[in-house]
Amino acid sequence: MKKIEAIIKPFKLDDVKDGLSNIGVRGLSVTEIKGFGRQRGHKEVYRGAEYQVDFVSKIKIEVVVDSDLASEAVKTIQEKAYTGQIGDGKIFILPVEEVIRIRTGERGNSAL
Amino acid sequence: MKKIEAIIKPFKLDDVKDGLSNIGVRGLSVTEIKGFGRQRGHKEVYRGAEYQVDFVSKIKIEVVVDSDLASEAVKTIQEKAYTGQIGDGKIFILPVEEVIRIRTGERGNSAL
């Protein structure tokens, strides 16, 4: 099994989620994060004092999938999160050793 | 060492934390996330317009443990987070290569 972590633009979340759903992904987790990267942040000004905010709001999607599904999932994310603008984000693939469903105790692929 | 990531129901956090504490886990990290899965979200209505909210509030617990402790930790989480209802969540186990404690520079198990 693989864990796919994708950092994407917030307004792409629904598209990505629906895309993953369509290829058979049955669950995923979403976190609001602040990203730092090539995409520049913005300036804020409070009573004449200027602050550079380096961080950009991003969404992190975490989804654990059967290794067979991984490349398709990556492809789907790539397509659905794509705008072509800087800051579209990254996808990271990490190894997962085991998965357990709390409710049933199932393990492995059937726990997904 | 292993990293255990558990997605659980928010109101189970204290039980799980205490359970892990009891078996000797000395630290963990908690993130509020939005989960998408078999458990359905809810409907929201604003001035007659209906929105389906697919995401459910969940808590992600991340805990890095000595490999020996991993299975006990998983068992504890399973027990403490259990309600038997859909949406109880998942546990993922990932490999960890190294751990460093910032304050002391210790590495490996003694850094936990």
Next chain:
Amino acid sequence: MKKIEAIIKPFKLDDVKDGLSNIGVRGLSVTEIKGFGRQRGHKEVYRGAEYQVDFVSKIKIEVVVDSDLASEAVKTIQEKAYTGQIGDGKIFILPVEEVIRIRTGERGNSAL
């Protein structure tokens, strides 16, 4: 490639980010988390009722780097996040199998 996850004190974020930038890290992601560990939380009192809050606000930095850069990155984080007080946090190193940049489809180190 390695994924470095560092749990640090919130007010050290800017220092750590700048330090990593200086050694050539071009992107990272930041999450607000609640930490439980040796550093004790605080007491809250509402109308005479006392609550022990075990969790402490922490920042989690996630950064994926070329394996060669990993140890330097760890060193940098160690230095920049250091206060010498309990609760300075941990650094975890995890293996990463693949990285993809959504915008360009690049993979591996060049996607970072």
Next chain:
Amino acid sequence: MNTGDTAFVLMSAALVMLMTPGLALFYGGMTRSKNVLGTIMQSFIILGIISIEWVLWGYSMAFGPDHGGVIGGLDWLGLDSVGMEPNADYCGTIPHLAFMIFQCMFAVITPALITGAFAERMKFSAFLLFTILWATLVYNPLCHWVWAVGGWIRGLGALDFAGGTVVHISSGVSALAAAIILGKRLGYGSTAYIPHNLPMTITGAALLWFGWFGFNAGSALACNGLAASAFTVTHIASAAAALSWIILEWIHRGKPTTLGAASGAVAGLVAITPGSGFVGPLSAIIIGAMAGLICYGGVLVKSRLGYDDSLDVVGVHGLGGTWGALATGLFASKAINPAGADGLFFGNAAQLWVQFVSVIVTMAFAFIMTFIILKILDIVIGVRITEEEEVRGMDVSLHNESGYSF
């Protein structure tokens, strides 16, 4: 008719109206964020429902021509013959409608106060029915007894300038009955019910304080020295209680809290209410300071007694109102209000007895009636939401909404 008096009473009515949304914020901030809208909604919709009830039959029951000291007649249903002219019985210098709408705001906030007791767990439909029944069967008669010409408690000579019994004791005691019947919230004892937004709570307390000037000073129903005096003692008692509460908690818990300051301020306002037109400024300091201490104690005791009065209506309004009503019997002075009476400290022990009687009667009546109403409602339609609804929170479960989406 006097334009100054009318301006004062109408503006006071506006201020008192604002207290109910103020209360919504005060309570809303103390709940968990999943219940913020459900809590606010209860106060807000009472503004809707009781205002209509008051116009249709409430005002007539409360202030209509007396029947045996017990209840007003139905002569003024739908505000029939309540018009632009003064009414000699209640408001010689202002339009009868001004008096009616001023009183309307009191009728509104009283049941809203009770909602703090059953916060985070009551069915919305049951809540609406309860509110209408409570207003009709508890508030209207009680209001008649205490304030209407011919009302039997008024006849005893009990002093209640702005609603110690009618508003605060009645809601505080009803809150106790409600907390008992509704039962404890899920997780009571293990879950931390931490306020989700204290700045909201403090904003609410500030609006309450602001509105209370209308509540108490407006109860002079004219804009004269007595109004200025009531205004002054209201402010002072609130200030003193905010201080005494935080000092006590500083000693008891090691630190003074913001929620304590806000709670104390409200406790002081509650306690000065019945005496606001009868006591002087130094008495007000004592009444307020004691109120802070007493209500702090009342809130603490709750956990011992084991009922889940979620937002401390019993401790603050029940106890504070009781202390205020009795304190009126201690500190009232004809030097302040010749139309009133002297209290124990001014040589008239009898007044304290009368106050005591009015307190006991109010308590017994409100508690029993509320208990019966809720019991019947519970049997007939059920008063409590399901476990799942409670876990999800009222906002999503009862109203299909979320308070925040940052």
Next chain:
Amino acid sequence: MNTGDTAFVLMSAALVMLMTPGLALFYGGMTRSKNVLGTIMQSFIILGIISIEWVLWGYSMAFGPDHGGVIGGLDWLGLDSVGMEPNADYCGTIPHLAFMIFQCMFAVITPALITGAFAERMKFSAFLLFTILWATLVYNPLCHWVWAVGGWIRGLGALDFAGGTVVHISSGVSALAAAIILGKRLGYGSTAYIPHNLPMTITGAALLWFGWFGFNAGSALACNGLAASAFTVTHIASAAAALSWIILEWIHRGKPTTLGAASGAVAGLVAITPGSGFVGPLSAIIIGAMAGLICYGGVLVKSRLGYDDSLDVVGVHGLGGTWGALATGLFASKAINPAGADGLFFGNAAQLWVQFVSVIVTMAFAFIMTFIILKILDIVIGVRITEEEEVRGMDVSLHNESGYSF
């Protein structure tokens, strides 16, 4: 000069002033959090810009000596000869300045109401220009026609006690024109524009309700029985509309919402505005209850018609104001205000016709003028922010700020 009347009108002016920040919260809470400041800013800065406009030329155009029933003269530019003495035409018992500043608050809130239609997407510079032009070319003339001595709609005998046409229909219809010209927000149809902070919205609604007492009762320009009556019906209509809105949505969507209660309350306040000095309490219940139903319907229809009136200005103010103006022609009664007229239900069908004419004229005038102003602005400087600015949100894009940083 009468001190009571003056106190009442000045305090009413203060209350009406508070409505604009109240509106800022009401609207601000309904937007997404990235636009909260941009939305609040529009209302807040209107307080600045229109107050100055009003003093410099607005008041003179609106209430200055009449020219042909169409517009006021420039004799009162910069408040020249608007002083501390009463003005026999408008305010026999209060200082002329008190009347001027009371009216100033109306001139301020009216364009602020429109901002809900183009929320989350208008350029700040274009918005400022639009506001000044709209005040000058739409509000000031309309205000003159309806309220000034010599104004031609006033001459027809149309009744508008506190601004049904001048304030609500004019802003509601202008909102429609603005929504059409600005176009839909990015993501319309697919993105969920969920309110980011409903407690803020409800707080805003509460401040609107509170301020509306000044708006309507203050329009009596004296503190007498009529003021008390206007105060009363204002409260009642709002209460009734809050109830009818949530009952309808309970039936229609299965659950009553907090936003619905707040929206209903505002709808009721809008609808009672023109008739507040002419109708009695039972009529107010009907006017309010109908307003809740009509405006709920109006909001629903929006999505059918396909314009993006983001915060429902058309549905609430346009429709509510229209219903209110016509309802005045139905329910007005000389028994309430001998200086008014009877409506259809009191035997005078002609009044309904007059009301109808005033509504149609206001609609046509406001819609056409707003359309032209915005069209020209769009051609000359562009009215809409860029896509990237819209995605980032107004707060960061237009104001270099963030609303929250918890």
Next chain:
Amino acid sequence: MNTGDTAFVLMSAALVMLMTPGLALFYGGMTRSKNVLGTIMQSFIILGIISIEWVLWGYSMAFGPDHGGVIGGLDWLGLDSVGMEPNADYCGTIPHLAFMIFQCMFAVITPALITGAFAERMKFSAFLLFTILWATLVYNPLCHWVWAVGGWIRGLGALDFAGGTVVHISSGVSALAAAIILGKRLGYGSTAYIPHNLPMTITGAALLWFGWFGFNAGSALACNGLAASAFTVTHIASAAAALSWIILEWIHRGKPTTLGAASGAVAGLVAITPGSGFVGPLSAIIIGAMAGLICYGGVLVKSRLGYDDSLDVVGVHGLGGTWGALATGLFASKAINPAGADGLFFGNAAQLWVQFVSVIVTMAFAFIMTFIILKILDIVIGVRITEEEEVRGMDVSLHNESGYSF
């Protein structure tokens, strides 16, 4: 006694009371979220502590029978002989108590203003002591000098209608002393002290604006043409300053900000305060517009001078108050207030000199006294929280609470 005047002053007192919670929100929103309660608490508890101080000895020191122009006697301790009858010296047409409680609200808000200077880092106990000492040793004497019959600055003929020197310069200059003694916040220069909740700040600004009508117009102590005039210029100056501030920052920083609009509005209110009963509407536009520019500059200069006046009390209240006091010497006109004086632009250069003297005296007195009080407190008990407390935030460290828990 006049009911209209009394209604006006009592309602004004209620409005001014609301300014202190308004200030709590204004300041609270600008701090970081970990300090929101600590900041709000300082204003809120001042409502408690100073109200009691005022009743017990403050009012007597400030307005009691004069001793040598320097201080009031202790004849009115505990409000002895301050009753329901008018007092010929201060309030011929309203109850003495009404004047007292109106003034109480001024005594409350003035030290609350200072808290912005030492936000996020002062010990609570030291803060309480400082507040009591400052009120007793700075505010009460100054108030006597400027406003009491017999006060020596009043004797010079200095004009200060509603508190330019007494309230704003005194607090602004004391803020400077406090910022110097307290020192900079941890991380000054490297940490971004970004406001955590600007909608809260703007809500606070709106309540300040609203309350300021009571502050300035209420200072007429009667409800007449002068009150209407003061009300009008207050509104106009605030509007003008909101505009001028954002225009200047638009030019200087490229974008107009919401915080700028709110800050400008407050600056305008500050600046018009001393002249509000003496200047006309066009003068008010100039005074307000200049205030926006001057205070914007003042805020900018801060970072150059290197003291950490966290929430810009010096820049807004100190500078704004100074400009206002001097502007009164320029724009005052007997045509507006025959009981006042003409300013430079109306042919009387001497008035500017008198104003200048009153400013300098106030500055010197307030700065020196505050410096001494804080220095002594620092030596005796320490005024600053520990580093660890500061890092954790005041809410948890000083009050065992958290502002939010969403």
